[in-house]
Amino acid sequence: GAVVSQHPSRVICKSGTSVKIECRSLDFQATTMFWYRQFPKQSLMLMATSNEGSKATYEQGVEKDKFLINHASLTLSTLTVTSAHPEDSSFYICSARDPRGGWNEKLFFGSGTQLSVL
Amino acid sequence: EDQVTQSPEALRLQEGESSSLNCSYTVSGLRGLFWYRQDPGKGPEFLFTLYSAGEEKEKERLKATLTKKESFLHITAPKPEDSATYLCAVQAPLTGGGNKLTFGTGTQLKVEL
Numbered sequence: 001g002a003v004v005s006q007h008p009s010r011v012i013c014k015s016g017t018s019v020k021i022e023c024r025s026l027d028f029q030a031t032t033m034f035w036y037r038q039f040p041k042q043s044l045m046l047m048a049t050s051n052e053g054s055k056a057t058y059e060q061g062v063e064k065d066k067f068l069i070n071h072a073s074l075t076l077s078t079l080t081v082t083s084a085h086p087e088d089s090s091f092y093i094c095s096a097r098d099p100r101g102g103w104n105e106k107l108f109f110g111s112g113t114q115l116s117v118l
Numbered sequence: 119e120d121q122v123t124q125s126p127e128a129l130r131l132q133e134g135e136s137s138s139l140n141c142s143y144t145v146s147g148l149r150g151l152f153w154y155r156q157d158p159g160k161g162p163e164f165l166f167t168l169y170s171a172g173e174e175k176e177k178e179r180l181k182a183t184l185t186k187k188e189s190f191l192h193i194t195a196p197k198p199e200d201s202a203t204y205l206c207a208v209q210a211p212l213t214g215g216g217n218k219l220t221f222g223t224g225t226q227l228k229v230e231l
Contacts, residue, residue: 109161
């Protein structure tokens with residue numbers, strides 16, 4: 001089946017630094033990728049939709065200047081948390097749409113990144 | 119606004135004790151209902167997609183069913199390795215094109231020997 005690779009799996013950083021998370025589709029070209037955030041025992045919350053070659057679409061309440069998304073190729077999307085603060089600590093998960101499935105497509109998820117900001 | 123409610127929040131079963139997880143939903147224009155399994159510290163793993171009421175799908179000890187208001191994930195004779203959080207999500211069209219997934223908060227299942 002389709003595989004989505006996410007890196008790093010865990011990052012600990014100091015407050016004020018920026019952190020970049022990568023999401024790669026390994027065996028298909030993903031025109032659309034999605035970034036989610038998950039707090040403990042809570043649902044996955046969609047942060048933004050990343051479209052290859054165009055600007056990301058952010059969900060209401062998500063700061064686009066804080067969470068920078070770049071989808072420069074059909075197999076790679078990156079999420080950069082700029083000037084991270086402790087409240088940004090969370091589990092970030094990317095997913096990619098396999099276009100071969102048509103509009104009833106399946107989403108394949110990366111393994112997630114646990115961000116801890118000290 | 120699309121809503122997905124899963125119950126129970128947590129479920130503890132003995133090995134071999136069958137049970138069902140519930141996912142109730144309200145959505146405009148359902149394009150699919152998805153079940154995922156999520157292990158601690160991992161991303162969700164796809165299990166099933168159901169598209170219309172009356173549809174059923176099976177995979178090993180799991181069987182998913184769908185009505186117009188809810189979906190059930192039946193677990194038959196579970197084993198400890200079935201312990202995980204099971205997530206339900208509905209897919210609906212977005213104004214202007216594309217689809218959006220809305221997730222429930224999941225059911226945390228623990229199967230004990």
